[in-house]
Amino acid sequence: xxxxxxxxxxxxxxxxxxxxxxxxxxxxxxxxxxxxxxxxxxxxxxxxxxxxxxxxxxxxxxxxxxxxxxxxxxxxxxxxxxxxxxxxxxxxxxxxxxxxxxxxxxxxxxxxxxxxxxxxxxxxxxxxxxxxxxxxxxxxxxxxxxxxxxxxxxxxxxxxxxxxxxxxxxxxxxxxxxxxxxxxxxxxxxxxxxxxxxxxxx
Amino acid sequence: xxxxxxxxxxxxxxxxxxxxxxxxxxxxxxxxxxxxxxxxxxxxxxxxxxxxxxxxxxxxxxxxxxxxxxxxxxxxxxxxxxxxxxxxxxxxxxxxxxxxxxxxxxxxxxxxxxxxxxxxxxxxxxxxxxxxxxxxxxxxxxxxxxxxxxxxxxxxxxxxxxxxxxxxxxxxxxxxxxxxxxxxxxxxxxxxxxxxxxxxxxxxxxxxxxxxxxxxxxxxxxxxxxxxxxxxxxxxxxxxxxxxxxxxxxxxxxxxxxxxxxxxxxxxxxxxxxxxxxxxxxxxxxxxxxxxxxxxxxxxxxxxxxxxxxxxxxxxxxxxxxxxxxxxxxxxxxxxxxxxxxxxxxxxxxxxxxxxxxxxxxxxxxxxxxxxxxxxxxxxxxxxxxxxxxxxxxxxxxxxxxxxxxxxxxxxxxxxxxxxxxxxxxxxxxxxxxxxxxxxxxxxxxxxxxxxxxxxxxxxxxxxxxxxxxxxxx
Ligand code: SF4
Numbered sequence: 001x002x003x004x005x006x007x008x009x010x011x012x013x014x015x016x017x018x019x020x021x022x023x024x025x026x027x028x029x030x031x032x033x034x035x036x037x038x039x040x041x042x043x044x045x046x047x048x049x050x051x052x053x054x055x056x057x058x059x060x061x062x063x064x065x066x067x068x069x070x071x072x073x074x075x076x077x078x079x080x081x082x083x084x085x086x087x088x089x090x091x092x093x094x095x096x097x098x099x100x101x102x103x104x105x106x107x108x109x110x111x112x113x114x115x116x117x118x119x120x121x122x123x124x125x126x127x128x129x130x131x132x133x134x135x136x137x138x139x140x141x142x143x144x145x146x147x148x149x150x151x152x153x154x155x156x157x158x159x160x161x162x163x164x165x166x167x168x169x170x171x172x173x174x175x176x177x178x179x180x181x182x183x184x185x186x187x188x189x190x191x192x193x194x195x196x197x198x199x200x201x202x
Numbered sequence: 203x204x205x206x207x208x209x210x211x212x213x214x215x216x217x218x219x220x221x222x223x224x225x226x227x228x229x230x231x232x233x234x235x236x237x238x239x240x241x242x243x244x245x246x247x248x249x250x251x252x253x254x255x256x257x258x259x260x261x262x263x264x265x266x267x268x269x270x271x272x273x274x275x276x277x278x279x280x281x282x283x284x285x286x287x288x289x290x291x292x293x294x295x296x297x298x299x300x301x302x303x304x305x306x307x308x309x310x311x312x313x314x315x316x317x318x319x320x321x322x323x324x325x326x327x328x329x330x331x332x333x334x335x336x337x338x339x340x341x342x343x344x345x346x347x348x349x350x351x352x353x354x355x356x357x358x359x360x361x362x363x364x365x366x367x368x369x370x371x372x373x374x375x376x377x378x379x380x381x382x383x384x385x386x387x388x389x390x391x392x393x394x395x396x397x398x399x400x401x402x403x404x405x406x407x408x409x410x411x412x413x414x415x416x417x418x419x420x421x422x423x424x425x426x427x428x429x430x431x432x433x434x435x436x437x438x439x440x441x442x443x444x445x446x447x448x449x450x451x452x453x454x455x456x457x458x459x460x461x462x463x464x465x466x467x468x469x470x471x472x473x474x475x476x477x478x479x480x481x482x483x484x485x486x487x488x489x490x491x492x493x494x495x496x497x498x499x500x501x502x503x504x505x506x507x508x509x510x511x512x513x514x515x516x517x518x519x520x521x522x523x524x525x526x527x528x529x530x531x532x533x534x535x536x537x538x539x540x541x542x543x544x545x546x547x548x549x550x551x552x553x554x555x556x557x558x559x560x561x562x563x564x565x566x567x568x569x570x571x572x573x574x575x576x577x578x579x580x581x582x583x584x585x586x587x588x589x590x591x592x593x594x595x596x597x598x599x600x601x602x603x604x605x606x607x608x609x610x611x612x613x614x615x616x617x618x619x620x621x622x623x624x625x626x627x628x629x630x631x632x633x634x635x636x637x638x639x640x641x642x643x644x645x646x647x648x649x650x651x652x653x654x655x656x657x658x659x660x661x662x663x664x665x666x667x668x669x670x671x672x673x674x675x676x
Contacts, residue, residue, distance in 0.1 A: 014499075018266075127485075154460075165479070167476060167477070177339075179339035179342065189336065190431075
């Protein structure tokens, strides 16, 4: 025997002694209704997200303004993800830095890389154009979804991702906890509100 | 409060007498069971997916070394580091060394059963490092200095009044006791205090639900979003995971996700499903600068080569304990360690050694409900029975119990004599009890009757009935 084995070698030696052949298997995806946009909407609403329809991207600034007014946040500071900020001409973009920024935005507006009809989720990929902090620090998170971004299953959403970003966040409704007396409460650590703006046309 | 698996009997008795705990257990039990049943009924493919999830986990365990090597290469390619810990002590040392070399004094921690298993928090605190649990349930029990009592809902045994009292004391604001009367106020108070923790932490520690071999990613599911803040804001992110957690790709993860949350909380999917791959990339202003994965063996590799291999399929959903009548009666603390309920009755004696948990495998009625709901098809009653055999063979069970088994074996090997004695005994028991009633006591068996009664035998024995039935069917 040569050098004494390190932990990695010892673990692998024990594991190798216990390997076995492959297990035969199938892979099933749940059956979904054909109208993916309608399904996405229904499922997203059951996760306590809210949803708004607009015809074209030109309607975004108005849709955002009226949504913020409806939740009494008309005056709130907004942080836009660099990826979508151009869709809001003239908007004042506040930073959402964890430290040292004053004022800090309470609302974040981002895009997504896909929306999953099966679960009513949006898939967000970190990049310089979409910092992960926007998905978790604000009180309110507004996500812009284009109709053609809606895919059927989780597998379809992962297939759009290559290579893996630092963080891939599949977000299904606003933050919640049931840790006290099994009672559901929204807004544990992440956003209290998740609002989706669905654009029908490109 | 200290609990230990060796004290199972006395802890179980204390739990049965604790009215607050009993009320909490009743609420939790129906909540979890009903929600799972509804979620399962809403997905016609559930049983098929459950079978596929079992196969995915069994297959991954069969080729664990290959998948782990692939995973390790993926983490390194993404700029992260992988550490291997053969036992709890080595795992603690690895985390301490990473934390120390950053001169860090503050750690924000997400829920991790492996961290509980290796006793991470006490080790960090002994080294003078401030570690704050950020999952609300974990935070509550950290303040109360208690272990988790459920793997999914760690503070399930606490009432809102108890939580308010803890916040008032630890946040040093006595007025909170009267202000925090509702659950929304309690959640807001924790959000406010823990936000400071996230923003000031130097290191974030989280667990992992799955490790993805082909991309070197770790997958974490939470409802609160605390795990994401732990993994986004601090300069260093440490992921702690058992070596059994790896699966080939996101395709397999999809199936496991479909059964995990439904089995755990009855949700189709948890709010946040996050996939982390390495540290922050060029051009990014956020995300950790260092990404470490600590892979913990601590008895798992040996388990793979044992008759308890299937236990390693576990995806920690908690369904087995939610459906266990024993867990429902005594709660998680009575089991004395981090893994309660049926999964703990196999894991705890294996990981700690049979002599430190001699009673756990016996706290089972063999009703089989746990195996029926387990999303990865673990034959829990079979494993618990095997654990009983192992304990009998290693002589850790009680002398009296061994004596009873020896007596029973003597009779059971002599069927005629056994049948005769059984009929005599049934007649004798019937005479002892009031007509139609149940037996409340018997000489020598006082311990058994303390929390149970015995329905009076109604005349014929099972053997008689079977004989009649067989004759009738001929
Ligand atoms: S043993 Fe099965 S039911 Fe129990 S926690 Fe593990 S996966 Fe869930």
